[in-house]
Amino acid sequence: MTIKQLSIFIENKGGTLIKVLDLLSKANIQIIASTIADTKDYGIYRVLCNNPSQAYSILKDAGINVQLADVIALSIDDEPGHAANAIKTLSDNGISILYMYSFLWRSKGVLVFRADPAEKAKETIMLNKLSFLTEADFA
Amino acid sequence: MTHKTIPNISCKYFNEKEETLSRQQIETLQLERLQATVKHCMNSPFYKARFEEAGLKPEDITTLEDIRKIPFTTKQDLRDTYPFGMASTSLKDCIRLHSSSGTTGNPTVILHTQNDIDEWANQVARNLWMVGLRPDDVFQNSSGYGMFTGGLGFQYGAERVGMLTIPAAAGNSLRQIKFMTDFGTTAVHAVPSYVTRLKEVMDQVGIDPRKDTKLRVLAIGAEPHSEEQRRRIEDMMGVKAYNSFGMSEMCGPGVGFECPEQNGLHFWEDYYIVEIVDPETLEPVADGEIGELVLTTLCREAMPLLRYRTRDLTRVLGRSCPCGRNHVRIDRMKGRSDDMIVLRGVNIFPIQIEKILMQFPELANNYLITLTTDEDNDNMTVEVELEELFTDDFQRLLKLTSDVKRALKDEILLTPHVKLVPKGSLPVSEGKAVRVVDKRTVYQ
Numbered sequence A: 001m002t003i004k005q006l007s008i009f010i011e012n013k014g015g016t017l018i019k020v021l022d023l024l025s026k027a028n029i030q031i032i033a034s035t036i037a038d039t040k041d042y043g044i045y046r047v048l049c050n051n052p053s054q055a056y057s058i059l060k061d062a063g064i065n066v067q068l069a070d071v072i073a074l075s076i077d078d079e080p081g082h083a084a085n086a087i088k089t090l091s092d093n094g095i096s097i098l099y100m101y102s103f104l105w106r107s108k109g110v111l112v113f114r115a116d117p118a119e120k121a122k123e124t125i126m127l128n129k130l131s132f133l134t135e136a137d138f139a
Numbered sequence B: 001m002t003h004k005t006i007p008n009i010s011c012k013y014f015n016e017k018e019e020t021l022s023r024q025q026i027e028t029l030q031l032e033r034l035q036a037t038v039k040h041c042m043n044s045p046f047y048k049a050r051f052e053e054a055g056l057k058p059e060d061i062t063t064l065e066d067i068r069k070i071p072f073t074t075k076q077d078l079r080d081t082y083p084f085g086m087a088s089t090s091l092k093d094c095i096r097l098h099s100s101s102g103t104t105g106n107p108t109v110i111l112h113t114q115n116d117i118d119e120w121a122n123q124v125a126r127n128l129w130m131v132g133l134r135p136d137d138v139f140q141n142s143s144g145y146g147m148f149t150g151g152l153g154f155q156y157g158a159e160r161v162g163m164l165t166i167p168a169a170a171g172n173s174l175r176q177i178k179f180m181t182d183f184g185t186t187a188v189h190a191v192p193s194y195v196t197r198l199k200e201v202m203d204q205v206g207i208d209p210r211k212d213t214k215l216r217v218l219a220i221g222a223e224p225h226s227e228e229q230r231r232r233i234e235d236m237m238g239v240k241a242y243n244s245f246g247m248s249e250m251c252g253p254g255v256g257f258e259c260p261e262q263n264g265l266h267f268w269e270d271y272y273i274v275e276i277v278d279p280e281t282l283e284p285v286a287d288g289e290i291g292e293l294v295l296t297t298l299c300r301e302a303m304p305l306l307r308y309r310t311r312d313l314t315r316v317l318g319r320s321c322p323c324g325r326n327h328v329r330i331d332r333m334k335g336r337s338d339d340m341i342v343l344r345g346v347n348i349f350p351i352q353i354e355k356i357l358m359q360f361p362e363l364a365n366n367y368l369i370t371l372t373t374d375e376d377n378d379n380m381t382v383e384v385e386l387e388e389l390f391t392d393d394f395q396r397l398l399k400l401t402s403d404v405k406r407a408l409k410d411e412i413l414l415t416p417h418v419k420l421v422p423k424g425s426l427p428v429s430e431g432k433a434v435r436v437v438d439k440r441t442v443y444q
Helices: A016-026 A052-061 A082-092 A118-127 B023-041 B045-053 B064-069 B075-080 B114-130 B149-161 B173-183 B192-205 B227-237 B350-357 B394-412
Strands: A003-011 A031-038 A042-049 A066-076 A096-105 A108-116 B094-100 B108-113 B138-141 B164-166 B187-190 B217-221 B240-246 B253-258 B265-267 B272-277 B291-297 B308-314 B316-318 B341-343 B346-348 B363-374 B377-386 B417-421 B436-438
Touching (some): A016 A052, A042 A066, A066 A118, A082 A118, B023 B045, B094 B114, B149 B164, B164 B173, B187 B192, B192 B227, B341 B363, B350 B377
Parallel strands (some): B138 B187, B217 B240
Antiparallel strands (some): B240 B253, B291 B308, B341 B346
């Protein structure tokens, strides 16, 4: 159920993001969605792409601090209230969201997040028949 | 003095007689050699003038304690007498010259006679034998050659042991690794930061030093490093790493070296008189107390140095050892009397910060200390590279930062800014790493 997301540790200074993007672009990696969260000193650039394991090797070989994180991508109807319903289901089952971002994918909304505890989140999604995307959907 | 024969391989000592002298025998020998050295120094225009200024005659040295009557020699003296003003023999008796780069003013020159070179090789051979290296070992010297004494010094010493010696020199890591695997290298000499670099390249090309090489001994030196960094190097390479001390002014490497006990470096007191003095008052400090290392050569012909201020800070750990050698044990260098950071009245050595950083497996070896003045306050920022991105959870990264800060506070008594930076983002120098950048406003 989980999909692999690239988490990239970047310094808060000019030129660091373009270095990562250049490496991905040269390898013809397609970015599906991405987001940057930052602190005063550094940021984490999170990327969903069409080939996370290849992208990971490329960045790793270039000496970049990168991790493959397991995230969940829920697919929801692009209408008011659907994100709230999905999150409420998780919340009611004692699941926290560590971080989340969303985007539109083939006319559906996608909520990408890391859940804690992760196993409980998977179980809840299965039992409540929430719709989710797999890596194959983005490949 | 010179020992051209190699002992039986089962013998623990390369120079059994000298290495196993009792304290009493060491001191008797030292006085005899000090008196001869002082007399010989009168051939040097520099020392002749020095003694006259101090109203001192060679005959005034009648006990070992009398060494305190002799004025100190400094690096500045070497610069001022550049190039040959310190020599105690004529240049025609000299066969080698080493020179250090002059970062400020003149460079310094060190001259050697044939006998100086032989004795130097003997000291290095003694060290390598001490840590178990024998003629059937293969010694790869991954140290700079040329003027840097770590090159030729270890080369001659390893050859003296009878080892197959590879003058690999520094750099070109892939070639170094190929030598190790192809030639069956069992021992390597390098600066500690270069060993770390070699391991990184080994990882990249899929070489496991434990399985793919016969490496078992590392000699590391020339760059201050903490006990933690040594242990880390031993773990990553699966070998024993022994700390080496040397300086070109004395000859080069060989002056002091750890025995298998790894509890301080034996400084060879048949070759040197070791003093530890307070760098401010220049008075001797008690054993166990940190002070500046001062060395007097006892066997040098071309350029003997009397009471040379090394600027290295260390202390005496003891004068006996389970290994059977009574030559003084000196702690690893604690820093330089001139790289000490004074921040808000607190004295800090970069090595203290390194020691703490090395305790965190999440952090890489490379770090940079920057001192700044912000609104009249002096601050320290410690930037350290992240080894692996072990989480993408900010809370855990922030916790790591605060844990590092707290550990640093416990060690240096003030709280620096700690900044995690991506691996590879801090400057790496080919030689000695730059660890401190001081951007503070200088108060008058």
